[in-house]
Amino acid sequence: MTMIQCISPVDGSVYAERPAMTAEAAAEAVGRARKAQKAWAKRPLEERVQLVLKGRARLNEMSGDVVPELAWMMGRPVRYGGEYRGFNERSNYVASIAADALAPIVVEDSRAFERRIEREPHGVVFVIAPWNYPYMTAINTVAPALMAGNTVVLKHASQTVLVGERMVKAFVEAGVPEDVFQNLFLDHDTTARLISEGLFDFINFTGSVEGGRSIERAAAGTFTGIGLELGGKDPGYVMEDADLDAAVDVLMDGATYNSGQCCCGIERIYVHESLYDRFVEKSVAWVSNYKLGNPLDNETTLGPMANKRFAKVVREQIADAVSKGARALIDPKLFPADDGGAYLAPQILVDVDHSMPFMREETFGPAVGIMKVKTDGEAIGLMNDSRYGLTVSLWTKEADRAARIGHELETGTVFMNRADYLDPALVWTGVKETGRGGSLSVLGFHNLTRPKSYHLKKVTT
Incomplete structure (x- = not known):
């Protein structure tokens, strides 16, 4: 059995470890996310938004555990209090613009025609989050993806192996259905296999340039949408x-x-x-x-x-x-x-x-x-x-x-x-080897949904 370990920079000890899922078990979890997505998307937008905000609030209540965990896992001093300021600011902002960002673009609403462009969720969104700001970088995609009606599968870096587990725990305790937001412990080979089999509808990755290349290679031919934030200088x-x-x-x-x-x-x-x-x-x-x-x-x-x-x-x-x-x-x-x-x-x-x-x-x-x-x-x-260019x-x-x-x-x-x-009001994006796509802002919602056009000719007498 492969173990995913966090070696603490504090003292070099194994701070936490979790068994990596088998490819079969991981595929089953993604299947549950896909099955749950239609019902989740049918819920009113405001209901989805409020459940995400309740998840944010529940995570805030866990600060006594979150802050020292981050110190042990990736070394940030406890005096800085975790990542709650940015985590809350980003969650609250995308909640405030969700209705406008996802509203239909009405081209014509006349006696003769209804013409409009609507936004539909991709389906299952795979978020591969980094260790340096593990909560803030994850929420950039998790919050708007869930609000837009996607289900989310989250994979965190081994250095911050407990973060995804804690985020999902907070959101589920707040009322988000278990299959709608899941954390998976995956090794690189299983991650690549899931991507190459086309099990996801959109992938967001934050990490190294080589990591981004690996994801693009795995997704080749699947036509899966990908957002990448990679290196910087x-x-x-x-x-x-x-x-x-x-x-x-x-x-x-x-x-x-x-x-x-x-x-x-x-x-x-x-x-x-x-x-x-x-x-x-x-x-x-x-x-x-x-x-x-x-x-x-x-x-x-x-x-x-x-x-x-x-x-x-x-x-x-x-x-x-x-x-x-x-x-x-x-x-x-x-x-x-x-x-x-x-x-x-x-x-x-x-x-x-x-x-x-x-x-x-x-x-x-x-x-x-x-x-x-x-x-x-x-x-x-x-x-x-x-x-690079961030x-x-x-x-x-x-x-x-x-x-x-x-x-x-x-x-x-x-x-x-x-x-x-x-x-959070501006799109977070890069050029050259920093990557492509963008998160947050209205454009972040657009990247996490797909457009569908309606051209309705009315029957007239």
């Missing part, structure tokens, strides 16, 4: 008129919060030459104030990375950059908890360039490179010099300038004077 650009202190505060937080394990975390920063020295100096002071340690300690502000193999990638990228001329500015002596394993000190590198993998490949850790630029054109070229963070007092620059950037979201935030 999100940049920040600090212009000469930026609020320097605000830029340092937000960009350094965006680079290091959650140990840098954020889908839209800031991994590279370009600063106008007039502010460069002061920006670097203030950034070093900001990052040096972290306390690296056990995430179960309320005084800890920076926990371990989720797995020591993730930290190994960050260390290797930093070492490679330094060997090629980069300078590391954070004194490792400030972080005695750095054990060479999952506990990793934050780092800022200067004298970096795009010949270094550190400035081009996804790092996904608490380390950031800073480069000096002279013009908007130079910054735009560097920001676009990436195979978000960019522009720092200026001129919204028109930010918009002009934004039009030239190959990205899914353009931020001005903020970073590392998911606005």
Whole structure:
């Protein structure tokens, strides 16, 4: 029997494990979801919306268990209180727009014709969620999918193996039927087999580029709709008129919060030459104030990375950059908890360039490179010099300038004077190897449904 294990970054122990389902048992579960979907979709929209909101509320009541579980599973300090702010904000917002987002588009309603486009649920939606923000990333699809009348099958990463189980428990206790929302413990081979057999009507995956490619290969020929949010190397650009202190505060937080394990975390920063020295100096002071340690300690502000193999990638990228001329500015002596394993000190590198993998490949850790630029054109070229495109963070007092620059950037979201935030009213999407499709907003509902046209010619005398 294959066991799906969570190795805790706190102490390297096996924190939780669950037996992987057989392909036959998993297929039966998906079959139950398909059987339950028609009845679920026939329920009034407002009833489905309210059941999802009750599930959200029930999960909030579990915070005493959820917060320390997250610390044990993926290392986020308990002082930050889990993911409830974003989880609640996203659930509440999609609930507020569900009726409008799913309303028919009426082209004509006359004595002669009724012509309209309606939205219908896909059927069974498969959500494959990541470990870095396991509740928030899952709810991006789970909430609107259920509201739209789909049934949902959820698979979580092994690093956060308990999250799907707890989410489903909360929603079922709140009244969502068991077969409508299910959590499955699946290994990669079984996951690929289910996808290749065309058992799902839509698949949403958040994870690595290679993981996305694997899903596309498995789904080839099934014509199953797929939404992918994959890798990132999100940049920040600090212009000469930026609020320097605000830029340092937000960009350094965006680079290091959650140990840098954020889908839209800031991994590279370009600063106008007039502010460069002061920006670097203030950034070093900001990052040096972290306390690296056990995430179960309320005084800890920076926990371990989720797995020591993730930290190994960050260390290797930093070492490679330094060997090629980069300078590391954070004194490792400030972080005695750095054990060479999952506990990793934050780092800022200067004298970096795009010949270094550190400035081009996804790092996904608490380390950031800073480069000096002279013009908007130079910054735009560097920001676009990436195979990824999720978000960019522009720092200026001129919204028109930010918009002009934004039009030239190959990205899914353009931020001005903020970073590392998911606005549920805007579609969350990426370009290039960051993926395709989009979640949340009205467009998120559209991606989780299919259009059906009605052309009704009335009998006239």
